[in-house]
Amino acid sequence: MGDDGERVSFQTCPEQYRHWRLRVDGEVATLAMDVAEDGGLRAGYELKLNSYDLGVDIELHDAVQRLRFEHPAVRTVVLTSAKDKVFCAGANIKMLASSPHSWKVNFCKFTNETRNGIEDASEHGGQAYLAALNGPASGGGYELALACDYLMLVDDRSSMVSLPELPLLGVLPGTGGLTRVTDKRHVRKDLADYFSTKSEGVGGARAAAWKLVDEVVPRSKWDEAVAARAAELAAGSARPADATGVKLTPLCKERTDDAISYRYVRAELDHDRRAAAITVRGPDREPPAGPEGIDADFWPLAMTRELDDLILDLRTNETGLGIWTLRTQGDLALVLAYDKLLLEYRENWLVKEVLLYAKRTLKRLDVTSRSLIALIEPGSCFAGLLLELALAADRSFQLDGVFTGTGHVAGPAAITVTGLNTGLLPMGNGLSRLATRFFGDKKALDLVIGQVGTALTARAAAGLGLVTFTPDALDWDEEVRIAIEERASFSPDALTGMEANYRFAGPETMETKIFGRLTAWQNWIFNRPNAVGPDGALRKYGTGQRADFDRNRV
């Protein structure tokens, strides 16, 4: 929101939840939505009927994260409602209608990421999600359910699933709904079309026959059926029965108007130049001997948590900073030592969770609407996990040679490709950042893979196509300054559109379709008078007045 004062914080913990109840019972956890009507993140709307705003979603995101790290034994998560007559009414309309465009877009992006995180938990983390729809699931409420593996719906006259965004609000089921209905649940497009124009939704046997849910169950058999399905879903999981989780302790974060700093991550906020200078520090100690030594201080985990929080903070609270520069700093050998551990124990459940979390955080960077410029300088440690930052960047500069003068002692900057860069941290399109970079050029990709483990100074890295520009010390400051100033002079919207295209060469997946195709159409509609103008549907909803549309088709 930026302007209206209070910054949004993404840090929370179950003890502080206002909207969710988390209960863990052996291999089944229950996450029950119980939104506090007066608990909106901003003033001006009431969160009735389990409708949600960003604050509700922040808690959900936190719960999903903790279930993975803190609860190794949990194999099924039952997502349900603690309210009697409703599962979830979706995003709060009054909140949406009164929010500026950038807030709506950022909110939807985070919501999408959280839902993708749920799917990541099922697909890779061994935690199945069961949507137990014990009442109506409308709009974003049904979209949330669509992120789950299995959908159960109470079979009564009032419990419907619905996507009423189009008929009631003139917008799209834009947080995955349109994509998941056809591409995940394989609902036929004509049925999907009818369903999405029918504001009252579909329930009972028809909902199951159309594949909108997997099963409808009479209320009399509900608890028993949900428990049975939860147990069935748990049976397939490879999560360890006897492991100890890692408690995600509070982050140490200092936040001022001009800087955000954590233990390993720091950002200087330059509002005049509209740029955030982000530096990620490498490990400050040797890695543990094996996975049993991993706790919340484990560098890859601690650093990823900080980076994740920083991305969310900057995206939400600093929309004026259009450029993020990405630097690293530290001991290359230590980064490689951690990389080695991660690679060696990648099948261990906890190491796997750390890698999957790093993957999700890097994906968050990929869909961030800021220009990313990597600055590879002497003293940096762009290797393996940290090299992904440079590969995620829109362009990169690597110093050719060294800085001279007082205080500059480090040798030439080098980057190192490791086994972590060749597939363990895929982008949303399913390819590694390297494979995306060299999409359609297998020869170039093979040459790079042949250099795994080699420290590559500027000319070698440029020769392999790993960095964009390699100025020497004489030109460095000027070239970097011009790149940033020029970038800051362009239309922020056009940059966002360009980056959203160039970052995703090659194949598309359900995830990239949601962030690319669906989100782009929703953003378009979120700018159209038919939705957000004074007579638009989003503004007229709940007033008793009808929207007045420009009927021409575009």
Next chain:
Amino acid sequence: MGDDGERVSFQTCPEQYRHWRLRVDGEVATLAMDVAEDGGLRAGYELKLNSYDLGVDIELHDAVQRLRFEHPAVRTVVLTSAKDKVFCAGANIKMLASSPHSWKVNFCKFTNETRNGIEDASEHGGQAYLAALNGPASGGGYELALACDYLMLVDDRSSMVSLPELPLLGVLPGTGGLTRVTDKRHVRKDLADYFSTKSEGVGGARAAAWKLVDEVVPRSKWDEAVAARAAELAAGSARPADATGVKLTPLCKERTDDAISYRYVRAELDHDRRAAAITVRGPDREPPAGPEGIDADFWPLAMTRELDDLILDLRTNETGLGIWTLRTQGDLALVLAYDKLLLEYRENWLVKEVLLYAKRTLKRLDVTSRSLIALIEPGSCFAGLLLELALAADRSFQLDGVFTGTGHVAGPAAITVTGLNTGLLPMGNGLSRLATRFFGDKKALDLVIGQVGTALTARAAAGLGLVTFTPDALDWDEEVRIAIEERASFSPDALTGMEANYRFAGPETMETKIFGRLTAWQNWIFNRPNAVGPDGALRKYGTGQRADFDRNRV
């Protein structure tokens, strides 16, 4: 444009071209751009430097079509400029800046379709396109070149390729540019990023090294080199050396405010209900015995040409008609007889061209921003080629039983799946409409394929999932009326967004990425004040004033 009077016509022929020169010389044709500055489709702008508007593109589309049907011997098309100092400066900015949003979007859509048509000619029609860039190719000019198989650029100081949309206009290279650079030409994303922010572009050896062009050639060797490459590209083609082409004779079209009619296709325009009622008639005679009997009157070709023209006319001139109903009428046996011929001779060059043209026309329907409702009534002939219309529709109604009363003599409506429906007419996503419909449900697809050749009345068709609703005669009028009225009451923008998502379940291709991801982002930007507001970049271009941006990132 609809409002400002004159309707746009998409019919032309080489003798009427004002902007292109077409020369055929054995197996090589040359299509030289020579835009008449005073030949704009609308008043208010001059088409300087081979910049183009819809009128220029209509002629290009016509030339590409005729080369395929009328010139079987042509195997390479050299796309070049007849002007001395420029290849093409892209879309005319003054035209874009002064056009309403819907015009911009429709113009870009047609431009995209024409470029996809060029790629279809190379990939499936045996006609390679060689872009001979004998001067600067900027913006849409370079995007046009990107649709070609091979790009040659004169190596001099002024001949650059460039995508200056972002830095100069605050919009995207939105007619395929951003997608083709990375996904087709495999330019690295960081180089692409730099290239697309550098308004002066890239030329010479760097343009080739970055893969922006395939070859740079000094002007002294230009003609010779182009001729040699054209001959090389021709060598791989399977087009027949000794065949006779089919002259695409003028369409017989009658156009009033309320109806458009051709020989086989007719549309009634109901402005009050905001609906166009389209009826496609089946063949009125037996098919010829073989391909040698094919001329411009051959029903599949004649009908497709009419349908193609109708789609373009309605899209451009009738933006207020948001719903198209699709009916067919005729002798099912005759449709099947033509289908049989098309299937049997599908390897014949001319039959292949007819099928590929039908494919392109049906794809045009898929990306049309109108709600499509198929109405399958007694007397209809939805089989094979014509069944695709029902499969392209957002929903379909098939009458269960017959209409009673005077004048109704036809038996129950039946639809028939044929060998044409299972892969010869793929959508942009690479799948047949049937495979897209049953995406992820192979069992349902197999059941349908098992019914090839069977006339399916309403209950059978609904059981197989081929139609949406099957009212009987008592309910038909009311159900159809309600469906149309309800659809007309919704936000046109939300419908466009929903349809653009639901119609493309499953995989994405470069083509669907261009129409989905890239176009959607461009449309978003085309609505943003940073581009089209009074201080936006598109409006300020050429005024000597700088754009004033809202710098917040969305």
